[in-house]
Amino acid sequence: DQQVKQNSPSLSVQEGRISILNCDYTNSMFDYFLWYKKYPAEGPTFLISISSIKDKNEDGRFTVFLNKSAKHLSLHIVPSQPGDSAVYFCAASGAYKYIFGTGTRLKVLA
Amino acid sequence: EPEVTQTPSHQVTQMGQEVILRCVPISNHLYFYWYRQILGQKVEFLVSFYNNEISEKSEIFDDQFSVERPDGSNFTLKIRSTKLEDSAMYFCASGQGGQPNQPQHFGDGTRLSIL
Numbered sequence: 492d493q494q495v496k497q498n499s500p501s502l503s504v505q506e507g508r509i510s511i512l513n514c515d516y517t518n519s520m521f522d523y524f525l526w527y528k529k530y531p532a533e534g535p536t537f538l539i540s541i542s543s544i545k546d547k548n549e550d551g552r553f554t555v556f557l558n559k560s561a562k563h564l565s566l567h568i569v570p571s572q573p574g575d576s577a578v579y580f581c582a583a584s585g586a587y588k589y590i591f592g593t594g595t596r597l598k599v600l601a
Numbered sequence: 602e603p604e605v606t607q608t609p610s611h612q613v614t615q616m617g618q619e620v621i622l623r624c625v626p627i628s629n630h631l632y633f634y635w636y637r638q639i640l641g642q643k644v645e646f647l648v649s650f651y652n653n654e655i656s657e658k659s660e661i662f663d664d665q666f667s668v669e670r671p672d673g674s675n676f677t678l679k680i681r682s683t684k685l686e687d688s689a690m691y692f693c694a695s696g697q698g699g700q701p702n703q704p705q706h707f708g709d710g711t712r713l714s715i716l
Contacts, residue, residue: 523701534605534692534707535644542702580644584701587649587656588634594643 494518495583497592505600510568512595514581517562523584526555526566528577529594535580539566571599603627605708607693613714614683622678622711624693633676634694634705635668637661644692650676651699680713688715 496515504510514524522543527535541548541555541564548555554567568575576599582589606625614620626633635647649656650668667679676695680687690712694705 525704527707532709534607534694534709537704537706540702540704587632587651587699588646588659589636589644589705590646591636591644 495581495590495592497581497595499595500593501596501598503598503600504571506573507570510566510571510575510597510599512566512568512579512581512597514564514566514592515562516564516583518583518585519559519562521583521585521590524555524557524564525582525584525589526553527580527582527591528575529580530577538579568597571597573599573601575599605693605695605706607691607708607711609711610709611712611714613716616685616715617682620680620683620713622680622691622693622713624676624678624695624708625674626676626693626695627706628674630695630697630706632656632696632699632705633668633670634696635678636692636694636707637689638692638710639686639689647678647691649699656699683713683715685715688713 525540526538529535539553557564578594578596580594581592608623633650638644648658648662665681669677690710692710694707696705
């Protein structure tokens with residue numbers, strides 16, 4: 492079941508620069524997408540979400556872009572900070588459940 | 602800020618034994634979920650629960666698994682006869698509503714190790 496895919500298992504970015512994390516999905520019926528951040532030994536923490544009727548949602552340093560025709564979403568973090576180092580999961584919201592991608596480990600270098 | 606709490610943080614069990622993982626969801630939340638993450642793999646949905654009933658379950662959630670809300674605060678996942686492949690992190694989550702735009706809030710997980 493590869494309905495949600497994150498093709499980059501890891502990403503390293505210099506502090507202050509932009510981090511771009513990507514996610515692709517296959518099911519055009521998904522109507523909501525979310526990004527979660529996960530630190531070791533903790534559960535996923537909600538970061539930002541976007542409805543399928545929008546193409547952009549912004550919250551402080553975090554912006555999520557949705558390209559429905561390409562079935563692609565991305566998370567932009569700018570400026571990146573060392574505390575942003577974590578695993579980032581995108582999730583598609585289906586009926587009563589989330590379908591998660593495999594995650595991208597972001598490392599922000601000081 | 603209210604949070605979802607899970608106990609124990611680590612459970613070690615012999616294969617074939619029953620195990621119960623416990624969760625205390627956020628108090629005003631009505632929707633409850635279990636997910637698992639096998640080491641190195643993605644977080645997978647197991648089951649959702651609302652109004653004392655299972656709303657949806659995945660193919661992973663077979664007859665070996667059950668969920669219960671025994672009182673007003675706890676939400677449990679029981680695995681009847683554990684197998685080696687049940688070893689994983691199990692995350693409980695809760696949400697105020699079941700709509701897609703209402704984020705689920707996750708606990709820190711229970712690491713289940715089957716020997």
